[in-house]
Amino acid sequence: MISRILGLGAGALGLILASAATAATPSFSLAWSEYPSWSVFGVAHNLKLIDGQAGKQGSIEKRWNVDIVLKEAEYDPCLTMYGAGQCDAVCITTLDALNPSLGRPSVVILPTSTSVGADALIVPKSVTQVNQLRGRKVFGLAKSVSEYCFIRNLELLGEKPEQYTFSNMDPGAAAVAMQQKQKEIDAIMVWNPFVLETLNRRKDAHVLFDSSKIPKEIIDAVVMSQASLAKPGARDFAHAVIDTFYAINRRLADASTRDDTLVAIGEKFSNLDLAGMKKVVQQTQFFGTPKEALELMNGGELKTLTQRVVDFCVKVEIVPKAPAIAFGPAAAGADVALRFDPSYIQAVAARP
Amino acid sequence: MTIRRPIQPSTSLVLGILSVLVLLGAYTGLAWRQERQNPDDTTIPRWGQLAKGFTSTVEVNRRSNDRWLVADSIASAKRLFSGLFFGVLGGLLIGLAMGCLTPVEACLSPPMSLLAKIPPTAALAVFFVLVGTGDGMYVAMIAIGILPALAVGVHLAVREFPDELLYKAYTLGASPLEIVWTVIFPQVLPKFIDAVRLSIGPAMVYLIAAEMVVGDVGFGYRIRLQSKLLNMSVVYPYLAVLAAFGFVMDYLLRQLQRRLCPWFEGGR
Numbered sequence: 001m002i003s004r005i006l007g008l009g010a011g012a013l014g015l016i017l018a019s020a021a022t023a024a025t026p027s028f029s030l031a032w033s034e035y036p037s038w039s040v041f042g043v044a045h046n047l048k049l050i051d052g053q054a055g056k057q058g059s060i061e062k063r064w065n066v067d068i069v070l071k072e073a074e075y076d077p078c079l080t081m082y083g084a085g086q087c088d089a090v091c092i093t094t095l096d097a098l099n100p101s102l103g104r105p106s107v108v109i110l111p112t113s114t115s116v117g118a119d120a121l122i123v124p125k126s127v128t129q130v131n132q133l134r135g136r137k138v139f140g141l142a143k144s145v146s147e148y149c150f151i152r153n154l155e156l157l158g159e160k161p162e163q164y165t166f167s168n169m170d171p172g173a174a175a176v177a178m179q180q181k182q183k184e185i186d187a188i189m190v191w192n193p194f195v196l197e198t199l200n201r202r203k204d205a206h207v208l209f210d211s212s213k214i215p216k217e218i219i220d221a222v223v224m225s226q227a228s229l230a231k232p233g234a235r236d237f238a239h240a241v242i243d244t245f246y247a248i249n250r251r252l253a254d255a256s257t258r259d260d261t262l263v264a265i266g267e268k269f270s271n272l273d274l275a276g277m278k279k280v281v282q283q284t285q286f287f288g289t290p291k292e293a294l295e296l297m298n299g300g301e302l303k304t305l306t307q308r309v310v311d312f313c314v315k316v317e318i319v320p321k322a323p324a325i326a327f328g329p330a331a332a333g334a335d336v337a338l339r340f341d342p343s344y345i346q347a348v349a350a351r352p
Numbered sequence: 353m354t355i356r357r358p359i360q361p362s363t364s365l366v367l368g369i370l371s372v373l374v375l376l377g378a379y380t381g382l383a384w385r386q387e388r389q390n391p392d393d394t395t396i397p398r399w400g401q402l403a404k405g406f407t408s409t410v411e412v413n414r415r416s417n418d419r420w421l422v423a424d425s426i427a428s429a430k431r432l433f434s435g436l437f438f439g440v441l442g443g444l445l446i447g448l449a450m451g452c453l454t455p456v457e458a459c460l461s462p463p464m465s466l467l468a469k470i471p472p473t474a475a476l477a478v479f480f481v482l483v484g485t486g487d488g489m490y491v492a493m494i495a496i497g498i499l500p501a502l503a504v505g506v507h508l509a510v511r512e513f514p515d516e517l518l519y520k521a522y523t524l525g526a527s528p529l530e531i532v533w534t535v536i537f538p539q540v541l542p543k544f545i546d547a548v549r550l551s552i553g554p555a556m557v558y559l560i561a562a563e564m565v566v567g568d569v570g571f572g573y574r575i576r577l578q579s580k581l582l583n584m585s586v587v588y589p590y591l592a593v594l595a596a597f598g599f600v601m602d603y604l605l606r607q608l609q610r611r612l613c614p615w616f617e618g619g620r
Contacts, residue, residue, distance in 0.1 A: 076576065076579065076580050079580055079582070080395070080579055080580070080582065083393075083394070083395050083582040084393070084395035084396075085386075085389065085390060085393065085395075096580075099581050099582055100582055102392065102394075103390070103392040103393050103394045103395075103582065104390065104392065104393070142568065142577060143577060143580070143581065144580075167568050168567065168568040168573060168577070169485075169565070169566050169567070169568075170564070170565040170566065172565075173476060173480075173485075173565045173566050176476070176477050176480060177480050177485050180477070180480055180481055182480060182484055182485055183484070184484065184485065184486065185485060227390070316415075317415060318581060
């Protein structure tokens, strides 16, 4: 018996030693879900630019000497995973990042895209004025960018949001019900691919308003935990993630690889064809170069827009209190929940 | 150690309580560890946070102007019990018919075995078309989800019914309907109750899954929304209520079985 226990102990020790040996390369994880500017990481894995498996490296990982571990999940579980500390970084909208940042101080290391029409209110063509929707239900995911986009558009049109009813429904389910012409569901606020798919299948429906009225308010991003960023090698992980994103964007910009890359990005995202995907990337505008991203991150507009998003989130109780937000590289001792830090992009852009 | 050696009822009770205590202790340990790693973490709330979360579910919410737990319980219970009612009744009738009438058996046996393997939540779009997106959808999903397995269970129980008893009843001059009602049904009843007990779990799973996707009230809706907001101090009390509900339902059905079929040797 004792010898067995000793044997087990020795085995465990061996395992620990072995894992310590492979841990020479710092390893960090990134949780992502299928969305145009995030599927980029899945595509990069398929192209062997990075290898999402633990302990394996692609060319970009070798360049920065890190191990990127990809964890793919649906969007909601990604948020839970990040909140529970089960991944170091996550693909998330800045609106949804506010809440986890209260429990886990976070840094926006890379804005990936912004919604310019990718979130839309779809109604039958008989509805041409938004006030026709008063007293009727508009279906979409509650307390999400959909509800935000809906209320912001109402405000821009001078309408009172209180006169409208936003009813919770999964966007995929809402799109299906709309396409089936369910009687009670004839106004939906959803995002892509559901917007384009619904419009394709219901020629009698149209977009009443969409996120193109509020550009750069809904920002898709890669957000990383501040605690993880403090670990050795973490900066290089951030650099490698950013490098990967721009590598795929260069393929999108290059006419010879553009269509192929678009199809690859769209493969699991939807069954839209190439033409549909071209539309998708128009409505989900990528911050495809460091220059575009830095313009956003260093511009004064971001501060006002982010404040507006924070105010909304406090109002509809997405966050219990407003998280402290800062812009620019971390100053010593600054205690903020969410920081927009352009220094990682700058470092990648500066490296030849 | 003898297999199935009987133990004192008191020992059994103590062991049961102990195992629950171990579970609670393990959670406390997990919460403590998570707190040490990150005091601001809300995904494994400590007991104090859980109490706060629970309070927030039972006091009147100032935005929605209702008590979450009350509103959700009413909505979900209505859907669950309607679904169970139709599913259980349908399963019993179809199972009895399959067990007693060979043409029905030949006709329904294959589709029932096939349907029993399909999770209704995966066929959401079909339910939209059939019953729309209102409360009827949840009811249909639960009913159709549990019906095939129940029907198959009743069918098998009827088939186990010994032929000798059947002949005896015929000899005594019973009509076919009398045989079904006074001879077969009482024999099948305890096994039917067992099957219903087993179908409560799946029924709850189907309901929660459907509510997570469609709806603005109910357990599934609240759990999905609050999980996304990382308010696990709200989510876990909801799970506890679900567990307690399942436990009580199970207990009641066992009592019912004991009361109605005291002769049933499986009447544990």
